[in-house]
Amino acid sequence: MTHESFKSLYQRAADRKGGKLALELLLGKRILGKKLLDDNAAEESISQLTDDRVLAAFTKQIFKSGFVWRVVENKWPDFEEHFFNFNIEKMLMMPEEMLERKAADPKIIRNYNKVKTIKANAQMMFDISLEKSISFAQFINDWPSEDIIGLWAYLKKHGQRLGGNTGPYALRLLGKDTFILSSDVEAYLRAQQIIDGGLQSKKSLTAIQAFFNTLQTQSGYNLTQLSRLIAFASGDNYVQVEE
Structure with a gap:
């Protein structure tokens, strides 16, 4: 099955968020509830x-x-x-x-x-x-970043309680570029038939990483922005940029 291209994904997200400028503003922000906050984490080493x-x-x-x-x-x-x-x-x-x-x-x-x-x-x-x-x-x-799931696996195996989304959220908190498997992102991946089994299985994670790597090659966007883009294009449409 041919998966959706970055161009198609981006256009749908822009349509839902009020245009490309509004979308770009959202991609550079982090969301807390319904508030938009400056996302400086990725700029720090x-x-x-x-x-x-x-x-x-x-x-x-x-x-x-x-x-x-x-x-x-x-x-x-x-x-x-x-x-x-x-x-x-x-x-x-x-x-x-x-x-x-x-x-x-x-x-x-x-x-x-x-x-x-x-x-x-x-x-x-x-x-x-x-x-x-x-x-x-x-x-x-x-x-x-092209093997971010490998870092997730390392934290899960060698650390404690860092599996699931806990490790990825902690990495995001530290400023490490990573996608997050939120419910919106998971729903999109299943709808696109990128995964069909357990979300955290090795097979699913490998397929997810490959899909994100393809999007990154097509767009030049980082993993954080791409996972937000998927959520904006397919999830609940409640975060907007106010003029």
Whole structure:
């Protein structure tokens, strides 16, 4: 089956969003609810981040998964204080008893299973630093976008609770270019018969990556913009640019 071209996809999205100029504005923004915010993340080099910020991003996204995001944001300063600003070495030296005590503190979200991921993911990051003599931020930065699903798989296998969309959302938070398999994007991929099985199966992810790589070759847009474009062309049409 021949899949839809970038040109066709772009035109439909532009028609739904009030024209090409309006669409371009949307593609350069990130959406929070129905608000449009400047998206500066992609302009920053991930390699300049320290690994404590990477661990913080992983942890924040893990706690946001299945929970009210606003509550996580409101409590985040206490998370930073409780967990030594996510210093990798300090987290690795933290005894389990201390971790349990901190997980029970009402100042943070009391979920011990999620709290345990902080130390586990710190270990993953530390291991990469030892093995490759680079920061984990550099490791993420260097991973090629044409195999972003490979990075997803690495985080899922070697980290904790970074599978599904949690890892990709954390990467997006850090400024790594990645598509997101939202419900709108998934619906489009199924309608186009790009996938027909489980969304997270190796077969499906390989087909999805190949499709995004083709769109990228046709357009020059990054993966973040392309996944937004698909959502704008096929999802709920509620985000508009106000004149």
